[in-house]
Amino acid sequence: MIMPSRSTRNRAFLLSAALATASFSGTTLAEELRLITWGGYAPDDVVAQFEEETGIDVQVTLSNNEDMISKLRATGGAGFDLAQPSQDRVVGVQRQFNIYKPIDFSRVNTDQLQPSMVKATQESTELDGKFYGVPSVWGTSGLIVHSSVADIVSDYTDLCDSGVEGQVSYRLKRPTLIGFAFAMGMDPFAAYDNRDEYETIMTKVEDKLIDCKSNVKTYWTGGDQLLALLRTGEVKAAMAWDAGGWSLNAENPDIRFVAPESGALGWIDTFAIPRRSENEEAAYKWINFVMQPEIAARITNASGNFTASKGADEFVKADLRDAYRESFDDAAINNIKWYPPVPPGLETMEGQVLDRVQAAN
Amino acid sequence: MRSSVSRLSLWLLLTPFLLWIVLLVLLPHLQMLRVSFLVRESWDTLAWGFEQYQNFFTESYYWRTFVRTGVMSLFTTFLTLIIAFPIAWYIARLARGRSKGILFLACLIPFWASELVRTYGWMILLRESGLFSSWLQALGWADGPVEMLYNDVAVIIGLVYNGLLFMVVPLVTTLDGMDENLVEAGYDLGGGHGTVLREIVVPWAMPGIVSGCIVVFMLTLGSYLTPVLMGGKDSAWFTEQIFTQFITRFNWEQGAALGVLLLILSSVIVWLGLKISGQSLRKVMG
Numbered sequence: 292m293i294m295p296s297r298s299t300r301n302r303a304f305l306l307s308a309a310l311a312t313a314s315f316s317g318t319t320l321a322e323e324l325r326l327i328t329w330g331g332y333a334p335d336d337v338v339a340q341f342e343e344e345t346g347i348d349v350q351v352t353l354s355n356n357e358d359m360i361s362k363l364r365a366t367g368g369a370g371f372d373l374a375q376p377s378q379d380r381v382v383g384v385q386r387q388f389n390i391y392k393p394i395d396f397s398r399v400n401t402d403q404l405q406p407s408m409v410k411a412t413q414e415s416t417e418l419d420g421k422f423y424g425v426p427s428v429w430g431t432s433g434l435i436v437h438s439s440v441a442d443i444v445s446d447y448t449d450l451c452d453s454g455v456e457g458q459v460s461y462r463l464k465r466p467t468l469i470g471f472a473f474a475m476g477m478d479p480f481a482a483y484d485n486r487d488e489y490e491t492i493m494t495k496v497e498d499k500l501i502d503c504k505s506n507v508k509t510y511w512t513g514g515d516q517l518l519a520l521l522r523t524g525e526v527k528a529a530m531a532w533d534a535g536g537w538s539l540n541a542e543n544p545d546i547r548f549v550a551p552e553s554g555a556l557g558w559i560d561t562f563a564i565p566r567r568s569e570n571e572e573a574a575y576k577w578i579n580f581v582m583q584p585e586i587a588a589r590i591t592n593a594s595g596n597f598t599a600s601k602g603a604d605e606f607v608k609a610d611l612r613d614a615y616r617e618s619f620d621d622a623a624i625n626n627i628k629w630y631p632p633v634p635p636g637l638e639t640m641e642g643q644v645l646d647r648v649q650a651a652n
Numbered sequence: 653m654r655s656s657v658s659r660l661s662l663w664l665l666l667t668p669f670l671l672w673i674v675l676l677v678l679l680p681h682l683q684m685l686r687v688s689f690l691v692r693e694s695w696d697t698l699a700w701g702f703e704q705y706q707n708f709f710t711e712s713y714y715w716r717t718f719v720r721t722g723v724m725s726l727f728t729t730f731l732t733l734i735i736a737f738p739i740a741w742y743i744a745r746l747a748r749g750r751s752k753g754i755l756f757l758a759c760l761i762p763f764w765a766s767e768l769v770r771t772y773g774w775m776i777l778l779r780e781s782g783l784f785s786s787w788l789q790a791l792g793w794a795d796g797p798v799e800m801l802y803n804d805v806a807v808i809i810g811l812v813y814n815g816l817l818f819m820v821v822p823l824v825t826t827l828d829g830m831d832e833n834l835v836e837a838g839y840d841l842g843g844g845h846g847t848v849l850r851e852i853v854v855p856w857a858m859p860g861i862v863s864g865c866i867v868v869f870m871l872t873l874g875s876y877l878t879p880v881l882m883g884g885k886d887s888a889w890f891t892e893q894i895f896t897q898f899i900t901r902f903n904w905e906q907g908a909a910l911g912v913l914l915l916i917l918s919s920v921i922v923w924l925g926l927k928i929s930g931q932s933l934r935k936v937m938g
Binding site for chain 2 (some may be wrong): 292357358360361364387388440457464507508509512522523525567638639643644646649650651652
């Protein structure tokens with residue numbers, strides 16, 4: 292056995308010390324942004340460009356409103372650095388579960404956002420004088436209709452028409468309740484603060500939906516499932532998101548997204564920072580990065596939904612812009628019903644209505 | 653000295669098992685039991701109470717789904733037994749040598765794919781634009797597309813398919829050990845096919861039948877994907893309601909109460925099944 296010489300040992304020591312510092316600084320360098328968001332809101336190429344420009348590693352978890360809230364509630368607002376709940380689902384949840392922290396608007400580059408949307412989102416996500424959301428992506432729910440039944444279906448309640456029996460689909464979720472209420476000539480949003488009145492509205496909607504159940508092929512539960520049903524022609528009319536309708540329209544011009552007579556339902560998805568976010572800095576960097584017009588346009592092209600970014604429209608694919616204009620004329624845009632914040636407690640009531648509809652036969 | 657060493661090694665061997673049981677089974681269930689008795693008074697105060705259990709009995713859709721899930725699970729288990737018995741008989745008694753192994757493998761292969769993939773497989777076959785529908789039309793037996801998905805029959809097909817292997821395996825094991833002479837003696841003494849089956853084969857296979865039934869029943873009762881995906885609008889299944897309470901409604905208290913009730917239901921039915929068939933858990937599982 293040969294003893295290592297003194298100099299080799301010294302060198303080895305130096306080397307390991309160097310390695311130790313390198314790996315130490317390595318861990319501090321490899322920053323991470325854990326983002327929980329919707330499908331299409333963080334396209335691969337956008338993530339790659341962000342990682343390249345900032346050196347921050349982005350981990351994307353795909354989710355939806357309920358799942359996002361459940362996950363953050365389970366950990367008291369930990370596990371993610373940035374979330375994207377819809378603006379009507381922020382305040383009630385924050386009051387109940389305290390899972391977000393206020394937005395520091397001095398760190399958000401509001402110059403590149405549409406002022407009216409910033410204001411609207413601030414108003415609807417305000418709690419005790421603090422704002423909890425920055426607008427990011429918006430869209431509507433309405434009807435996706437095949438041209439063969441276009442003369443029958445022009446509003447949500449038309450999905451119960453016997454002419455489309457067994458060929459319609461919608462979700463068993465709150466947008467359906469709200470949409471049907473509007474189509475039946477009631478205004479659920481105006482009744483948000485009046486529990487009894489809201490309950491009366493929901494009872495009527497419940498009866499309607501139970502009546503309508505035999506007309507429905509299936510209640511869709513995921514976007515891909517719905518698109519498959521429409522693509523194969525098994526479903527001819529459905530209540531769904533505009534972006535899904537436009538992507539189908541690109542494949543088959545007979546399928547179109549229609550804003551219902553009683554008004555499409557408008558939502559804005561926000562950026563909200565979980566209370567125990569471990570990298571707020573990166574979260575703000577991401578917000579300011581993706582809201583640049585060119586980047587935002589790429590998100591629009593990927594998800595089909597338009598963003599709150601100012602001036603992004605000119606970078607959006609032409610056919611998407613055309614499909615959008617075909618679905619929304621000025622009157623339809625003015626008729627969009629924007630979701631106000633949901634007061635706590637209403638969702639429990641709605642949940643029971645939905646359960647009863649699911650169990651009815 | 654010697655006994656203390658062996659006792660120590662016994663405890664060491666038991667440790668992983670005990671950790672598993674306590675940390676992953678016992679503690680979560682106790683926690684769920686605790687949550688199920690909490691009542692949310694306002695957004696940040698909780699009190700003890702039975703409200704969630706009262707809800708279960710006053711809101712008819714909870715217990716209707718509960719009963720429906722139980723009845724359909726029992727029926728599925730029965731159907732699985734009827735289908736699996738001839739298969740197991742053939743594999744255990746009639747097939748010889750290599751074909752035996754191949755048949756067994758054929759039962760096993762579908763389970764290399766996940767439940768989700770198997771369910772989607774059935775959906776491709778059964779849906780309106782699917783394979784069966786187009787075959788029926790090609791043969792001239794149907795005028796237009798036939799929808800076979802999104803009803804109770806589709807759900808039961810999916811569930812039986814998922815449970816089949818877990819019924820076949822214990823049946824093959826018990827039938828394998830049966831002495832051929834017993835069957836022959838039955839016929840020699842003048843018994844017909846029915847009598848021999850009833851008096852000799854079924855009693856012999858009883859431990860296998862009961863253990864297969866218990867496993868299939870538990871799997872079916874706790875199944876989530878198959879009823880939701882294949883049942884569509886009529887999918888009302890109790891596990892789905894539990895999922896909805898936890899995830900969609902943020903109502904952990906109600907979800908926990910429903911979970912506890914499901915646990916009680918399955919335990920009671922298994923206990924009843926053992927009593928009626930005159931088996932004990934030790935005999936069946938050993």
